[in-house]
Amino acid sequence: MFDAYALRAQFPLLARTPALIYLDNAATTQKPLQVLDAERHFYETANANVHRGSHRLAVAATDAFENARSSVAHFLNARSSNEIVFTRGATEAINLVAHSWGAANLQAGDEILLSTLEHHANIVPWQMLATRCGAVIKPIQLLRDGSLDLEHFHSLLSNKTKLVGLTHISNAIGSELPIAELINSAHHYGAKVLVDGAQAVAHKIIDVQALNADFYVFSSHKAYGPTGIGALWARSEILSSMPPWQGGGEMIERVSFSQTSYAEAPARFEAGTPAIAQTIGFAAALDWLQAQDRVAIAQHEHLLRLQLELGLSQIEGIRLIGNALQKGPVVSMAFTHAHPYDVAQFLDAREIAVRVGNHCAQPLLASLGLSGTLRASFAAYNTHNDIDTLLAALSETLELLA
Template sequence: MFDAHALRAQFPLLMRAPGLIYLDNAATTQKPLAVLDAERHFYETANANVHRGSHRLAVAATDAFEGARASVARFINAASSDEIVFTRGTTEAINLVAQSWGEANLRAGDEIILTTLEHHANIVPWQMLAARCGAIIRPVHLLRDGSLDMDHFHALLSDKTKLLGLTHISNAIGSELPVADLIAAAHRFSAKVLIDGAQAVAHKTIDVQALDADFYVFSSHKVYGPTGIGALWARAEILAAMPPWQGGGEMIERVSFETTSYAPAPARFEAGTPAIAQTVGFAAALDWLQAQDRPAIARHEEALRQQLEQGLGQIDGLRVIGTAAHKGPVVSIAFSEAHPYDVAQFLDAREIAVRVGNHCAQPLLSSMGLQGTLRASFAAYNTADDVTALLTGLSETLAILA
């Protein structure tokens, strides 16, 4: 049996607030001691800039930084660590692809297919690109349960399709997409595929080579690591053909006032001093998670989601939004009378932390006739007692607000 209580002891914030029921993990996860120690150890023993010095601290910092790149590559089974570009997170990674690969490859009349499930981060950069180059965005509709309308998806695919952008797991309602099938279908039309894996990497084993995607992006802070750091994975041949994104130090090979030549990937896309300590913490988080029993964690998180959804079915005045057959550990709730913000405030008074709002997925909620929901999302350290407390809090809160 997986022991979430024992795992919880590795998270200092949770131990210092024993009454806290933290159910906002889709927004950001708490950090285990292994991550905090890794960042502190770097600052105490190897703090220097990377790639630019020959003294021993610079060498140690560079080794730690590039070792972190190798850890990320192993975590998602990339063919080479050179396929890993460090970014500030998922959002910056998508913007990088849109502004580098997109600017170089998309023209007026080309089509970009996105799903209605997408986070704004996988919509707005493509809209900005489309406005500049004349490309057309085609959104894929959903079925009533929040799963993808596969008939509509296949109807949208054509020789005009140049990019398919899709979330692996919806941050708003938890729907998990059949990404391997979608990738294969898009590739039959020679379209490139970008997967937003921000909500998947903490819960699923990711193998980018088996998925056969072209780009996979995710953030550290949603997988038990620091904020301000994330990764873009792309096929080596695609990165090699992509033009630089930002200019400055680190991404150059040689500079003169007449011309500049650029470093090969991944350095070409990492201008300036990187978030070195955060990158070390990122790798520590992935290594920590890999050391856990990941299949047991996945079963545990799924059991928590089912426990919550079954319990919600016994409470009047609310409904679960998103009932697809395949879901991540995310439950989104709408209320027939109460406002989700009011409910969340009552829950906060009970030390239950949930998320309310549109979850940066306004097109999705609008398609469902909603302005916002209350969202509970699980991580490895959550327990059945957390679910029970949330159900009790919701029931009593709705009785008060009735």
């Protein structure tokens, strides 16, 4: 039996607030003590800038920073740590690809396919690029259950398709895409594929070599790590061909007023002083996650979702949004006679933290005829009692609002 209560004790914020039911994990997860200790240990023992000094602290800081890169590479089963670029998160990683690879490879008439499930972070950078270069964005439709319309996807693919952007798991309604199958189909037409793994890495074992994507991005803070740090993985042959997207220190080989040459990847894409402590905390979070029984966690989160969905089906006035057969640990709901914001406020008064709004997925919600939903999302430390308490609070709240 998986013991979520024992795991919860490793999270200081949750341990100090035992009444809190935290169900906003798709927005950000809580942090285990191991992550907090890793950041504190760096500041207390090795605080210095990286790659720039020969003194003891600088060497220790650089070693810790580059060891973190190796940890991320190992977590993703990348071929080399040189395939890992540190960014501020998944959003910046997508912008990096759009500004660097996209600007160098896309031209007028080229097509970009994006699923209707995408977070704004995997839409807006491509729209900005398309405006500059004349590329065309084509959205991939959904089926009524919230899964991707595979027939429509295949009908859109052509020799004009240059980039396919896909979420691994939808942050808004939880739909999980058959990523490997979609990648293989896109590659048949010579298209590159970027996968937004922000909602997947905390819940699934990711093997970028097996997936055979071209780009995979994710954020630390949705996988038990610090905010302000994330990673781009890209195949080494692609990274080596990409021009830099920001200029400054660290990303250069030699600078003169007549000519500047650039460092090899990944340094070429990491201008300026990085988020050193956060990067070390990032690696600590991934190390912590890999030390857990990830299969048991995944099964536990799956059972939490099924428990909530079954319970919601028995409460009048609640409609489950997203019924795809394959789903991550995310449940979105709408209400017949109540506004999601009002329900969320009642839940907050009962120390139940959920998310309400469009979840940075306005095109998706518009396609469903909605302006917002209430979303509950799970992590390893959530319990079956959390779900029972949420269901009871929802039932009580809807009676009060009726």
